[in-house]
Amino acid sequence: MTFEGIEGSGKTTQVARAAAWMQAQGLPVLATRNPGGTELGRLLRDALLHSRGHIDAGAELLLMMADRRHHLTTMIEPALAEGTHVLCDRYTDASRAYQGAGRRLGEKRVDELHERWCRRDPDRTYLFDLPVDAALARVAKRRGASFDRFEEEDRKFHERVRAAYRRRxxxxxxxxxxxxxxxxxxxxxxxxxxxxxxxxxxxxxx
Ligand SMILES: Nc1ncnc2c1ncn2[C@@H]1O[C@H](COP(=O)(O)OP(=O)(O)O)[C@@H](O)[C@H]1O
Ligand SMILES: [Mg+2]
Known part of the structure; x- marks a missing residue:
């Protein structure tokens, strides 16, 4: 299952709580995230979220999908094969919303890459929805020393992302x-x- 929503919507908080709840029920669980669930993913996450230079929108999408593909084949699929439930903090819906709508690349481009390289869809997706202002206020409170390329985007960007999630x-x-x-x-x-x-x-x- 996947957890989606704009920055500050509470995904990471709820993934941790869901994983703890499932473990307490005796269910085997893997809680992970996109980008960043693997060793390569952590490098890609750092580049995608925390680097300061401009990144071409198409390159951003391809790197997100590269992370997703690597994560899927090396971590998620082996876990599912042994009967582990996988909880993933963001997945392809995030690219539909952020790169497709936020960066205006179009969701079709994301769907094409997903079909070609990832294909597997979550059985369930939890969308944490709230107004952009409220979410950004939480992010501002949380913000530490590290720069975040998406948190830096303007309100309109986040409105497009939220609308895309709701549409999906x-x-x-x-x-x-x-x-x-x-x-x-x-x-x-x-x-x-x-x-x-x-x-x-x-x-x-x-
Ligand atoms: N329902 C909530 N109400 C108020 N604050 C919240 C709520 N859920 C999470 N937070 C806080 O808001 C910030 C963002 O939550 P987080 O789970 O990191 O969101 P996300 O992973 O979606 O960006 C954190 O500081 C968290 O403690
Ligand atoms: Mg988070």
């Missing part, structure tokens, strides 16, 4: 579950937990 969720209602992320972290997790419970009740322990 409407297009794929079976895969997406949307949460109101403006609630407290505890109350968001309560809804998430309820959803996880029903998911695993339906599936049994497989």
């Amino acid at each position: 969720a409407r297009q794929e209602p079976k895969r997406f579950v949307v949460f109101d992320a403006s609630q407290t972290a505890d109350s968001v997790f309560l809804s998430l937990e309820e959803n996880l419970r029903s998911l695993f009740r339906k599936r049994g322990r497989a």
Whole structure:
């Protein structure tokens, strides 16, 4: 399953809580992230998020997809093959929203790369949705010393990203579950937990 949303929507917080909850249920779990789940991914993440120079939008998309492909084949697929549940902080929907809509490359370009190089879709995607202003206020509070290329983008960029996420969720209602992320972290997790419970009740322990 994947966790999506704009900066500051609470993805990382909720991935950690979901992973802890699943472990407590005795479910095998791998919590990881895009970009950055692998050794190569950490290098790519550093370049993509923290480098200061301009990066061509197409190059940014290709590097994100390179990370995703490497992560998928070396980490996610082996984990799934042994029955581990994978929780991923961002995946291809993030590129649809950020590079497709935010950088205006078009979601079709992202879909083409996904089809060719990643293909595997999450069985469930949790979208943490909240107004851009509220999310950016959280990010400003969290911000440490490190520069972040996406956090530096203007409001309109983040509005395009949010709108793209919401659009995708409407297009794929079976895969997406949307949460109101403006609630407290505890109350968001309560809804998430309820959803996880029903998911695993339906599936049994497989
Ligand atoms: N529901 C919430 N309400 C208020 N603050 C939150 C909530 N969820 C997370 N935070 C805080 O907001 C910041 C961003 O959360 P984080 O989980 O890192 O978001 P993301 O991974 O989506 O960027 C962190 O400082 C976190 O502690
Ligand atoms: Mg995060």
